[in-house]
Amino acid sequence: IESGSGNDTIIGGKGNDVLYGSYGNDTYIWNLGDGMDTIFDNEGENVIQLGDGISLSDLTFSRDVNNLVIVVKGEENQGITIADYFVSSSRQKQTLKFIDGTSFNLDGAELTLVEFPQLTLNGDDDDNELIGGIGNDTINSGDGYNDITGGKGNDTLNGGYDNDTYYYNLGDGADVISDPRGRDQIVFGAGITADDVIYRREGSNLKLIIKGDEGQSISIDKFFSDSNYRIESVKFADGTVKNIATAGLTLTQSGASDNFSATSYNDVIYGHGGNDTINAGDGNDTLIGGTGNDTLNGGNGDDVYKWNLGDGFDTISDEQGQDKIVFGAGITAADLRFIRQSNDLRIIINNDENQGMRIVNQFYGSNRIEKIEFADGTEMMLTDTGMIFSQTNANDSVKGTDYDDVIYGNGGNDTINAGDGNDILIGGTGNDELTGGNGDDVYKWNLGDGFDTISDAQGQDKIVFGAGITAADLRFIRQSNDLRIIINNDENQGILISDQFYGSNRIEKIEFADGTSMMLTDAGMTFVQTEGAETINGTDYDDVIYGKGGNDMINAGDGNDTLIGGTGNDTLNGGYGRDTYIYNLGDGADVISEERGNDKIVFGAGIAFEDLTFSRNGTTLTITVKGDDAQSITIKDYYYNANNQVEKLEFADGSVFNLSTSGLTLHQKNGDETISGTSYDDVIYGYGGNDTINSGDGNDTLIGGTGNDTLNGGAGDDTYVWNLGDGIDTIIESGGNDKIVFGQGINQNNLSFVRIGSDLKIMIDGDEVKGIQISEQFGNNDKKVETLEFADGSTMDISAADQLVQAMSSFSLSNSASTDELSNPVQSVSEMYDNFACGSNFGSKAA
Known part of the structure; x- marks a missing residue:
């Protein structure tokens, strides 16, 4: 009632x-x-x-x-x-x-409690009906089909080998049944329904608790350790029968820390309080660990793990089957945080590290949980789909799935391998190693995130920078095949992209918070290198490369590139394209190698054309700045092939010198050199040594300098400059209106002329090792030099000297065996000279 x-x-x-x-x-x-x-x-x-x-x-x-x-x-x-x-x-x-x-x-009364008699009833092997008393009785039924009623008290009921029936009514106490065999049944009396009975495993026993009262219960001995001891069914007063031997059980444990196993059927297990260890066994089980940090092993079958707010931190190990976690009221997908630890998945609730669960080997084999369900009916897949991992602030090592993952490294120096799929990797603070794998991956970086290293595989990948970072804040450094991106010029903030310039394992694009973007492939780059000695390779697009300090080698590749070697003695290879080489005061001795294109050198402030001197060495052209050999530009193979030339020089004042279509003033060294000019109007200084100067076509000026030089003027109106101390030079001409210009201290009276074969030799002060010999002056007209010019501005038509030499050659010489003398030489030469000079505008004497 x-x-x-x-x-x-x-x-x-x-x-x-x-x-x-x-x-x-x-x-x-x-x-x-x-x-x-x-x-x-x-x-x-x-x-x-x-x-x-x-x-x-x-x-x-x-x-x-x-x-x-x-x-x-x-x-x-x-x-x-x-x-x-x-x-x-x-x-x-x-x-x-x-x-x-x-x-x-009775409230507070001091009662005199008596012990009721404890009966021991023994049946025989026939069919017995045994009824205990009010005390704690022991009933041994023997074999046979027995009806056993323990009655009041905590009774011990031992059945036999046949089919026994145990009767239990409300108030009958806490009984223990031990029945070794047979198909046995417990029959509950009036007032006890199936909902009034909870089942609990205690050791190897199954305990049935009536209406939640531990004092009204039945404990079935060895139920879980020996199938022969199982009671097969429970019958209620309303006629319902529950199979408990070969069907799953609903086990409701105590609030203590239990460690137990269920059946191989479809069990429902409530751990309640305590740090429980629940082994559900096979079957489609439901495990509710309850409060406390529980260990839940679902076994084979389609298992369900239920978790409610406040249930502590559980550990789940599962085997085969389609398994799921069901979250209770007040928990949504937004409340979950996923952390991968090796092959385990850690789920944190409401960012409370003490609330949630760890799924062991979620990412190893098929022993995993497939799905999460929420109280609002929504669900989330944990397999065959990407994950959102939000790691700890320690140094984590994280692997993603082969689907579209989002991985937050958070703090620490993390290693993130996202796997295949279109992944998003956010390393967070710390120096992280980020590997995107195949797929279109996104790498997010925010101010203060440290220095990360990215390794990627196939796909269209990008880096997304957070607020406060623009393209102007980035500095790009190429290191071998890697690309180093420095943020706000802080070497500790940025990204290294491994093998960005090797194969297709690269990042294609950068995006900024303001919506702008920058391509990293199929576009030129601006590299700003370090102060050390480096080898830098550009792309085949329009690059800008700053070598900065150190003796750098810059290989710009194809494209219209800009190369700024910076300080140090740099080697600059422009490749194909219209390349620009920028040189500033103090930039050292650089070497340029060009291949093709309309190229130029741009000189910085403080360098004018007048500050440059040019020299040729073989096929190489060297431009020296302000006479300082340590500040120069050498253009390799400039004279070997037009493709190797730099065509123009530009200056800070806006002036331009066309290097490829203008003659040059070449200042050579003091050694014995062979120098070739251009087809334009060159000025070539041989300086010391026995030089050979081939000036080429054009109206050239050849200054052999000291030493016995060979000067080939080529076609054009050439000028040969000779100064005291310059040795005996040989001029070879090829046409044009040419002249010899004598320097200070030389006038007509210092010259004497001698014909040697077809050559004309002009000696200075009668010294045979000082002067000029003009090859073929008396031969082909194209070989002639037409004019002599002196420092005082006077000139001489060299043809008059030719005539003088011709006249002198008409004198007869004696054929004495001991001497060769002119006949009456003093008188004859004097008369000849006076008559010739009066008609030829010579000075007082010429020979």
């Missing part, structure tokens, strides 16, 4: 009744012959009204676990059991009233 709330009067009448008083001040009426009733009432000031023929002296009190048993007139099947009397003081608020008007208050 369940009375509900209110001040109720409850009369059980005959039979062993179960009476629920609930709220209110209730009155229970009991008369002789009413059987053994059980009262459940934990609220109110209650009265037990005893009928006619019963006095306080007729009552015997005893304790049955937590229950108070009142036996009337010593008959164990007559009386009242007050459930959980010894558990709660509210259950003790009971007053016994008698028919004579007297009463006895």
